[in-house]
Amino acid sequence: MSKQINVALIGNPNTGKTSVFNALTGLNQKVGNYPGITVEKKQGVCKLPRGVKAHIIDLPGTYSLNASSLDENVVIELLLNKNDKDFPDVAVVVSDVENLKRNLLLFTQIKDLEIPTILVINMADRMRYKGISLDIDHLEERLNTKVALVSTRKKEGIDHLKNLITNYKDISITPCLDTSEIDKDYFDNLRKAFPNQLIYKLWLVITQDVNFGKIDRNEIDAIANFKTKSKADLKRLQQKETIKRYQFINDVLKNGQTIDASQAKDLRTKLDRVLTHKVWGYLIFFIILLTIFQAIYDWSSVPMDFIDSVFASLSEWAKNALPSGVFTNLLAEGIIPGLGGIVIFIPQIAFLFLFISVLEESGYMSRVVFLMDRIMRRFGLSGKSVVPLISGTACAIPAIMATRNIESWKERLITILVTPFTTCSARLPVYLIIISLVIPEGRFFGLGYQALTLMLLYLIGFGTAIISAYILNKILKIKSKTFFVIEMPNYKLPLFKNVVLTVVEKTKSFVFGAGKIILAISILLWGLASYGPGPEFNDAETIVKKEYASQNLSEDELQRKISSQKLEYSFIGITGRAIEPAIRPLGYDWKIGIAIVSSFAAREVFVGTLATIYSVGSDEEETIKNRMAGEVNPILGGPLFTFASGVSLLLFYAFAMQCMSTLAIVKRETNSWKWPTLQLIIMSSFAYIVALLAFQFLK
């Protein structure tokens, strides 16, 4: 029987912890959520020497065990709970060679919990450039642990780390410091009251901020009440503890690390001078955004066209090759077009995540935060709101979770409320297909009109978010302290493997997450479109034949008339026509109405829905785009998707709150139904009004 070791990877943000995780686990990883909360849980399996297997969990990055956010709380909760099935047999603290001093603070804290702790010093390849040399033996002796010098970039030191993990039992669990020295009397009392508990563990439980939800601490519940000191006193003690830890670390590094500053090549200073410059900084940021949108448009059009035609022929093939019947129809008219509506957007989503992950990995994102803070503050936001607003272009859900590191509650709340205005990847499919239908293909200074329209829509999204933030900042009367601390990490060339894994992971979760909903809705819609209640549906053939008997129509035309009669009197047609009066002033027909309604489950359903509705009753092999282009406006005649109705639809999707999952996450993060309800009502009515005005003016 092979045994399994539980390993927890812990470290400060920006230390390359995830690179170490990727190096250890490769593709053997899965991403989920911690039960009950929306913090991402990354786990993986690593094969160690002698047939031992390691279950590795990549904990959220944190600067210390004093949690100040939900993500950081996960780390401390796991380390304090010996009964947790993931409780580590060995902790691996990942540090960055250039920030060893600060990284060691967290190391000493974990060591004091008497868990075997290995120290990984990552980015060893940078030591030469920075003139750093380390005395590993000295560090191992003073820190009472084993050290692995690792370079994930050069793939060095990983085997050594694996060996250390295998032999974790040899690692001493003696603490680095005696915390009780900061206030002997207080800690003596604590020890007397809870003789069986580890003193540092007690101290952590007492000082933790419990603002972030109810914490289940099992056996040590009573300790939380052992507060004989005021909050201010506790904080003073924490400060004293921090100073003490740094004294210890400075002492260790005095002999363990030498830095020859004259050898340091300072790329950071040079890059910062340009990238955070008051003119160049903004200009470069703008150019980067522009490049991203142009790329998303141009680079993905080839694979997208390919996917579109593959699904069209697949559908056609299924219809011809399989015996005719209900199931073939369901497959050819419901499932395949529905799936096509998801798969077609993989290229774009992948590109979007590629850019976002490169911006984050390179350290550039922090510069943008720095650059934007003063401006964003004017609108009641924080510089850190830029990250949610940018990653909101992928999906509002992780974006809203990314607001957790905004220190001020008011700034955070406003960010949460306005983030859904940014153009998420689910809007992208809708925009792309409508833009390609109603915006001409010409070019303007080398940039396509269509790409520029897309860029404009993104700007409208950001602009609306910012303006609403400004209004909210004036309306909301919330007093909260405005702290702002952000690390400015070193610039790094993103690791290819990290970027690829992120892109694959995010794309996969888009496809399967959204895919399930889209598929379910496609099947439901197909059913509703293929059956109807009254004689108008069931006797469609006789009715149509009678009506057109005198006109001598060809067989083809007659079939088309029958199909459209059937669709109109099917369940979906009846529902659609019931809501048509509400959307006609916006320039839509009932089919778009159905697509809008089903979009409330998830926006990306729009294209799939139209694809399903249009393909029911259509015999020819056609792409989604061609079908939409062929739709005729029932009242005005002419194509349904004109410039006016197209723009109206684009604006509707830009503003409407059409995502159940986002509403659910807002409820969770703000802990109240009030905010998501307001979002739904205000955003959607605003969308309706704007779309109405747009259509009426452009018509």
Added chain:
Amino acid sequence: MQITLAHLKRGERGIITDVSSIHIPLKLLEMGCLPGNFVELVQLAPFKDPMYLNINGTHLAIRKETASHILIEKIEL
């Protein structure tokens, strides 16, 4: 000369002498903003806020308001 960190100009350095712990988040202390540590102003953002600092080897940015609660002794070059 005792001044607050908010008064530091670009490229200037100092030694932190006191931090008012009520106004300073623990996180900032843990990142090395403690009495005795050196600090350098690396860069000011446009509109002179926030401040990009090197504190004890850690590069971070904080707002001017927070910086005004940190006392330093300026190192004259």
